[in-house]
């Protein structure tokens with residue numbers, strides 16, 4: 001497999017409890033609910049506005065136009081044998097533009113928190129990233145996001161000490177993991 005191989009069969013990943021698969025238009029409602037549950041400290045452009053925008057219909061269009069780069073992209077996480085989406089986990093572009101070191105990202109519906117799903121799916125994405133030949137992964141996390149920092153710690157990420165000060169939304173910390 002190479003990093004350009006983003007066909008849905010190649011992208012799907014199975015773990016003991018979970019299936020990670022590509023997005024379908026029907027996942028827009030899941031995406032919308034994830035946005036609706038975001039912490040008020042998340043910057044406003046990444047939360048729903050008072051009229052509920054971006055809407056589910058707009059999110060369907062995003063799903064159809066998403067090119068899932070860097071591979072394997074962000075994947076919807078569901079329980080094996082169930083069609084219910086729990087959240088997503090995968091790789092996104094490094095905000096500094098470093099294509100050799102994409103960022104690990106994850107987000108789950110609150111009702112499914114603290115069951116180990118982010119850790120289990122994150123470990124599977126790391127294995128896939130290693131197979132695809134990335135030398136390392138990064139992750140940027142707000143200093144207040146204790147749960148996310150704990151997941152990254154469990155996955156072997158190390159705090160680099162590099163941080164970006166943000167008075168309004170909380171400082172962002174840069175973590176890295178060599179593969």
Ligand SMILES: CC(C)(COP(=O)(O)OP(=O)(O)OC[C@H]1O[C@@H](n2cnc3c(N)ncnc32)[C@H](O)[C@@H]1OP(=O)(O)O)[C@@H](O)C(=O)NCCC(=O)NCCS
Pocket residue numbers: 087106107108109112113114115116117118119120140141142145146147148150151
């Ligand atoms: C971060 C997030 C993905 C974690 O998902 P999850 O499936 O609950 O994660 P896991 O169950 O694998 O692990 C959570 C760990 O954090 C710990 N944790 C959770 N909330 C905590 C808190 N408030 N303080 C300290 N530790 C906490 C849990 O105890 C667990 O650690 P443990 O296994 O040592 O007990 C989830 O909270 C989420 O979707 N948050 C909103 C989106 C987000 O912040 N995404 C990351 C952006 S960088």
